[in-house]
Amino acid sequence: MRKIKEYLIEKLLFSSVLITVGVTLGIIAVLGFEAFRFFNEVSIVEFFTDTQWTPLFTDKHYGILPLLSGTLLTSFIAIAVALPLGLSIGIYLSEYAPKKFRKTIKPLLELLAAVPTVVYGFFALIVVTPFLQGFIPNLSSFNSLSAGIVMGIMIIPFISSLSEDALHAVPYALREASYGMGATKLQTAFKVVVPAASSGIIVSIILAISRAIGETMIVAIAAGQQPRFTLDPTVPVETITAYIVQVSLGDVQHGSVEYRTIFAAGITLFVFTFLLNTYSYSIRKKYQQRYE
């Protein structure tokens, strides 16, 4: 009787693994299949070289570059905001802050990532953009600058928290060795602790990038919906994610080429985040080995 119970529980646990893996594979399969059909109708060369993305207009162009540039531009701005801030916070918390302060501030910072992104989106649109327009008069109401900045704020805890963990994991003995040779706290932090924690810090940055690239709501609300092949942060752009939302919510006919564009865009996005995650996973594995 007991044996049967054990057996059933084991199978039950195993089946949840199976279901999850199955669903994931299913999603990838649908994505791949629809994207494959898309590329039967649109050449892959056009997809990667055409600088216009106008599948919803009469003059149709299927160049992913404008969406890609929108995604990379907003993500780049986000990282430019989040990296210096997040890393500074991580270093401060790990090397300088009193224990008590660290313990209270860390969960508070992590709240930043818990705010619903739709709130961030509106914050970018109705607070940050008008504020920035005070300095940059020709800033459009929709632009990648505000969206990127606000997204950067959202991903700060990814970098600060994970890099703080990595810095904190560096053995105290290394700091002692450095102090013992006459190094200041600052020298020790930047010449010993940060390099020793570099793999963990890189992982935190990659996860943050991956999060920024996949972020949808903020950019859909604040960056606009105009695919534009540009690096100008003051004009409206459209990211891959925002485009997918736009089409999914629109009245595009199922099975049409227009409909399949979202799968082509989706698989592009997926490949990006997949590569980033794989890369961070491999770094993490190497890093674990070193500290074991």
Added chain:
Amino acid sequence: MEITMEKIADKKTVVHQTNEVNQASKIEVKDVNVWYGDFQAIKGINMNIKPNTVTAFIGPSGCGKSTFLRLFNRMNDYIDTHRMEGKIKINGNNIYKKKVNVEELRKEIGMVFQKPNPFPKSIFENVAYGLKIQGIKDKKFIIERVEKALKQADLWEEVKDNLKKSALALSGGQQQRLCIARTLAVEPSIILMDEPTSALDPISTSKIENLIFELKKKYTIIIVTHNMQQASRISDYTAFFYIGELIEFGKTKKIFTNPEHKRTENYITGRVG
């Protein structure tokens, strides 16, 4: 800005009376008490240490050897609950005066720890670290110093072809000699060692003991050890501590053959009490 040898000598103002590099230092300890919070770890210790000698600190676990040793390079400063009273003079200068620059002091007083703690950098970068943080940029000078320090630490022959290799790939004994080389590279005048061989095998241990013997020609050395043979082999003077007090301090020969106190005798002969 390049800093030359003379400038380094100039910088050694904290404990050096002369401008001569590598003059071993003498240490005077006056009425030193240490507390961790309410707990008194060091009780009224007085002690004079002569230059170019090896002094062994012995005593049962928890008696305050490490605490006392770490007073000399002010390593305890980072412990919040730590409080110290009294004077420690190195070449006549009280290192606990307000205006003392702790970083400068530590360039003069090197420390080797119980567990080898090389940086996760190359062998070369480990040894060059102390020079680089002093702002020295002269490549040739750094290369010379690194080689010299590795030779002094008796590690050069084993690593000279692999200076770019990670220090973490070395064996424990090699790592500890690397840590000694790292300390020697900045040419301190005092070297503090807290059980430097307790994590090592007998061969590595005897290598380091020989090394200490060589080093005392140029440095003043204080070593904490739990190994009585080691203390008697390598030290000129021995200090026996017991629950925060200095029970006996004198020539190693005397302490090991004819100690004044019963406690010392019991400890040395293995009747810990």
